[in-house]
Amino acid sequence: MKRLLWMISDNARACLVAGLLAGLGLPALAASMQPWLPQMVAGLLTITALRIGHRAAMGAVSDLRWGLGSVAVLQVIVPVALFCVCWVLGLSGTTVTMAIVLATAAPAITGSPNLALLLGQNAGRMMQVMVLGTATFPVTVIPILWLMPQLGTPAAITGAALTLLAVITIATLVGFGLRAICLPHPSDAEVKALDGLSVLAFSAIVIGLMAALNPALRSEPGNVALWVLLAFAISFGMQVIVFLTLRSSRLRHVAGPLAIGAGNRNIALFLVALPPNVIAPLMVFVGCWQLPMYLTPLLLRWLYLKRV
Template sequence: MLRLVSRHSRACLMLGLAAGLLLPALAGAMAPWLPFMVAGLLCITALRIGHRAARGAVRDLTWGLGAVVVLQMAVPLACVTVLSFAGLADTPAALALVLATAAPAISGSTNLALLLGLDAGRMMQIMVLGTAAFPLTVLPVLIAMPQIGAFPQVAASAALMLAVIMTATAVGFFLREKLFPEPTPAQISTLDGASVLAFSVIVIGLMAPLNAAIHTTPEQVLLWTLLAFAISYGLQLATLLVLRRTRLHPVAGPLAIGAGNRNIALFLVALPPETLGPILIFIGCWQLPMYLTPVLLPDLYQKALSND
């Protein structure tokens, strides 16, 4: 069954998105479990990658670490600076923008790379490095945001993120070593299917706030959706345009996916509900451009990365 899911990953992503929108009772029932589901998805991702591939990603620091620092720290800090000068830093939209740009690439980014015909290995490196560095890169961003709170609260949030990431990753690596030390192509397909399935299921719970808001404040949903598409697709387009003529051209595609498809759900395991409350609708809307990236943007990637 999981190999079948792997072969039809695009359809599974669309089914998960549709279920989140069309089954509000199911989405509401899953919402309280989202922090645990986020940790589970990290564990499944580590199981799919394995510690050997992760070590390879960490060793390749010549371009990966610099890219992570730019995408996860420099970009959100630049956003904070601009928003502060504009007097908008304490608005919900500002919080949504900064958290979305501070998060690492989503765990399903390797699946998106495969669907777009890009180098999934390079995508895996970006995702592994970004997730590992996240507790450190996010610290200055959280300190700079007025909505987050005092430094002790920021430090506690970063420590909790680090604990969740390390625990989930360690469990995944342990299971990989015990169950699939040298996976066959069929087993890799099975693990890919498990990753796609988890990625498709978690979106159902993430859509719960969006379901409620559609019936009460549809105009807010529309505005949050437009912001989500503008951030996600704007970052992907900008990354492709900046890197397509540089020496980083071979990794421009994976970096663009990592730039515009961020795991904002990681903040659900660390930041208090009262901090995230104003942007819960955005978190639901944020799933739309990400899950639709392999459907709406293949031509963009093909044209931007061609040698013409």
């Protein structure tokens, strides 16, 4: 088993691509895995926390200064500014605008520490960014709801955010506890095996996330192509802009984690609270949104290898 996990770790980016292809090419498997996504995400978080350890994830109190400021910019200022641009262009009521706002107002995905590991970035800092963004989401979402009341009630979205925060907290504490008890001082071989395990779990999750994309790909491929272009433009555009902006600033030590968080957002946090008539046209975009996120370690590795 260890050798298998080592092999997966050595071929991490290929495994992520294989997960995407399985999600697209095996619709029955994707549909069967979709109901288990919450449990799979919790398992991934536990594995990631086990790999990182509590010492690497704990930040100093001073981290709150850059952390809260970054959250305010990424989860409030950016989506509000983009909404204003769409409003000026006469597109404020369109599904495209809603997708853009959702993709920039949500906190980082729960799998972002895994992306950090794959890109050679500080996964402990990445976990701090993810947790802080999720914890403050009930507050940062208020201006978005005021601009776009069709997204749902504040109570529903706040409830979804608090539920996710509880899952993140419990899964992370379990992972930290297992690390302290079972692997207080892991060897290089054990760390590599944990890397392989986290890649395996991360690759499996995307199969279920792609379930909604299969029918649309068969019935309206042209429309799907446009959504894919929008998803890549938002995700990769945010990552490139944030990383290149911060790498020469006083926040250069967290440029990588903040860039990963900026371009890989947890849109599903909104969708659990949206009315059915709003959800339907957005589900294709949600499926497309997985493509740039899972291809980031393959296509944007050149960016994160730059000296910070």
